[in-house]
Amino acid sequence: MNTILIKNISLKNRIVDVLIEGNVFKQIEPEIKDVNADKIIDGTNRAIIQPFYxxxxxxxxxxxxxxxxxxxLFQWLSEYIWPEEAKLTAEDIYNGTRLAIVEMIRSGTVFFLDMYWHHQEIIRAAQEMKVRASVGVTFIEERGKKEIEDNIKFINNFKSPSNRITINVAPHAIYTVGKDLYQELYLISKVRGLKLNTHLAETVNEVNDCKKANNNLTPTEYLESIGVLDENxxxxxCVHLTEHDAEILSSKGVTLVHNPCANMKLASGAFNVPLINKYDCRVCLGTDGTSSNNNLSMLEEMKFAALLAKVSYHDTSLLSANQVFAWATKNGAETMGLNAGKIKEGMLADCLIVNLNNDRLIPNNNLISNWVYSADSRCIETVICDGNILMENYIIPNEEEILEKAKRKIS
Ligand SMILES: [Zn+2]
Known part of the structure; x- marks a missing residue:
């Protein structure tokens, strides 16, 4: 089994040695001796930290x-994004996904929950580049019956190429997928043991249209009424929630994903942190797509989330660095049922090696504070996922070729 020994690295302000065997953290001790590791990494002046999900x-x-x-949002989607997406070929999607994965690795992300077209190409790229992914098989009714049937067939016959890759069932939103298909997809997700991945309560318009069409039910109340909300x-x-919505989402065990940059860029509104804290909802963090962000940096997402919460509710104590760090890391891993998201013996070996000599991390009074409010991607030197080194000393294999192939221009 492949072994990596990381020597003299800072883990929560303690200097330790970390032994990775296969895809797990085998041993974390002040000093590990008598191990003939395949690879030794010097962790001096570096910290080990959990990566982003x-x-x-x-x-x-x-x-x-x-x-x-x-x-x-709606003008952006209907006049720009959807017409252009219709022109993207399978090869474009493969190249675009590889670009996304380079960007994710460089900014410390080892897992992404996706929702897009040509899922086979996304799976191919994620598998080749050795990241973790839950790839959405995406449904929009307007795209026609044939695509819906093909997608369902794909889900029913899916065999994962590795332990790192899974799929999810992704009805796009309540305004693109009707009740019957939503319910059918929910049942398929139950039978197959897959996550149901959807957009919810993103804009005021979505809420108003839903209320008009569904007897004054909010989007959350509507999804509850058709029986498709649960812990999967x-x-x-989830920007526009009422008290009753938050109560439903919490009691059903739904995972909410906060996307602060996209919500601000599309002027959708501010995620209601006091409300979700009150109802103790499970929250994770996401970047949304690069067209509404416009990058995939979870470091930026953490900082924007914390700042947006504070300014929106005039409360500096809202969304501490520790809370938003948990949303960006372990909460995602836990939601996906991964034994990951912490640097701990017996857990899956996902980690970042961070350079403590980087200007953004000096002085090191509080690493999590520096990580959330100050750091950028330059601080991340090495990325390990499932015991595989994805970036070492800032080098990602084939990066030049991947970037070159993704230089597609919109005509
Ligand atoms: Zn989205």
Missing amino acids: NMHTHSSMTLLRGYGDDMR TIAAH
């Missing part, structure tokens, strides 16, 4: 970065 993105939207900025549901955005 990006719980909502559309990976290949990297290809639409910088296209259709500065407009409202992952709902992105």
